[in-house]
Amino acid sequence: MKGEKAVVGVFTYMDDLLTAIEKVKAEKRDFRVYSPFAHHLIEHATSPGRSPVRFVNGTGAMLGLIAGFALAIWCAMDWPLRVSAKDVVSIPGFVVIGYECTILIGSLAILAAIFHFCRLPNILRKVGYDPRFSDDKFGLVVGCSSGEVDKVEASLKDAGADEVEVRDGL
């Protein structure tokens, strides 16, 4: 988070939080919102763009599909053994392998994408985090310089923050 100070606003009400986010965005400040659950209002207010997780997932799924068929076909060709007059490379029989590998690699790609884009594991970067943000409060953390602290503090209080705290930035 940019700025030597982090001003933490604790909110009970969603509309107050959204008002504060709009103000901070208008002032073009760096900010982070914490919430105990996902909500579309927060998502719309903060990140209108779509997550790139789906591209990683799609790539993983395609790779899985190719890998599954390639494995089955290559194994069949490596030791050709015709059984019951069936084709050595019998695509219908290999569909199950391709199908399962698509799901497996696609799902593992989602896991990797979530960890990558969420920057997990994240032990040290909890700037402005408060345990209440996993309970019943919403948090808005705004990065700013020391000289702007009072202005940001007033802005959050004005939006309806229950309490405002100033911490060192990272």
Next chain:
Amino acid sequence: MGEAAKKEIGYKDVNDQVLRMLEPPGAGWYIQLFICVALVIVGFFCWTRQLLFGMGMAGIAHPIMWGVYITNFVFWVGIAHSGTLISAVLYLFRAKFRQPIYRLAEAMTVFAVMTAGLFPIIHVGRPWFAYWLMPYPNERALWPNFRSPLVWDVFAISTYFTVSAVFFIVGLIPDIAAARDRAKTFFRKMLYSITSVGWTGSHSNWRHYMAGYLLFAAFATPLVVSVHSVVSWDFAMGNVPGWHATIFPPYFVAGAIFSGVAMVLTLIIPLRRVFKLHDLIRPEHFDAMSKLIMLTSGIVTYSYLTEFYTAWFSNNIFERYQFWFRPFGEFKAAFWGMAFCNCIAPLSLWIKPLRTNITHLFILSIIINIGMWLERFNIIFTSLAREFVPAAWGGYNFSWVEFGITIGAFGWFGMWMTLFIKFFPAVAITEIKEVMPVPMRNPEAAGQHH
């Protein structure tokens, strides 16, 4: 409006009620764990007898070479099945009744697959060679036959286990973070700090997490169809009377959901009572699960009747004899037990008050699970006992080793469930909050934020 909100409970109450389950356990929990571990020891002892003295210790003999172990395997895979249905399919359909029950259903899935996976290994007799099923470079340059349903099964079950476990663990992360923020002891703080991987619930976290979770659900949904379809092909691809039928995949999938939902009820009813989760797990949830049981029971009953009809209509003497043998032959008790448990007993749910009668549902869930075990027994034993050549017909004698391993599997499953409910949130905190009304200082003006 969310279910939990009907009693006007707040976000804090949800944390309080769910995280209370993680408090230091009482004597009852230790007794339950002791019983489960004792059963595991019994099962392990029986397995060691089989390893030392050979497969003769089990009742497996010609012509019934699949016996109790494969019956148990199919039973436990079936139990695992509905966890993914509840967590993934119902998530895509936005079914709100899934929220309080899906975590337990997912845990059940993972632990049931861990149990199911033991049986092929036990059944192969020499478990140290079980890795031969996997494709790996070896000195003879031999590869598994990818046209074999047994190899499909290896891929289907291992994929199912991996994806279910990942889906389960990813779903747990935000709730473990909530547990971390309230942990009191050093051990718990360390456990939850490590397993929550530093989750904070920032808007960036939620954005990618929710996108990934939706995709997980979309990818897990085909597994609901594929896993038990592939298991059913273990049978249906074989030219054995009673097995070689195209109805097997949908019949197995419906049966698996049927048994899995029943097992969710068996687990969640005592949990609700012990941890006083009446505000979170409400009669509407039981009503919805009962309707799922009614639907799948209907499909299963229809499948049983279709099997008989196709055997008659085929005019194939082997098929016809097989479907005479099932209700009137040596294993007729299993058939009629199955018919009662899976077709007759669930009809009680057509009476509306019984769909929310907890005692009735608990007893019925156990009856259904017995019935579904008997269904797999019925499919495997009767078909193998009466194949084409009368000279090759035979019966089966159960051994105490098989019995011990079977109850050991229940202990193994119960042990993991018992440990899970005490160490990790067994009810999804964040997802329950998602369906609750959001607190607004000025509800009338809130619409402008949309």
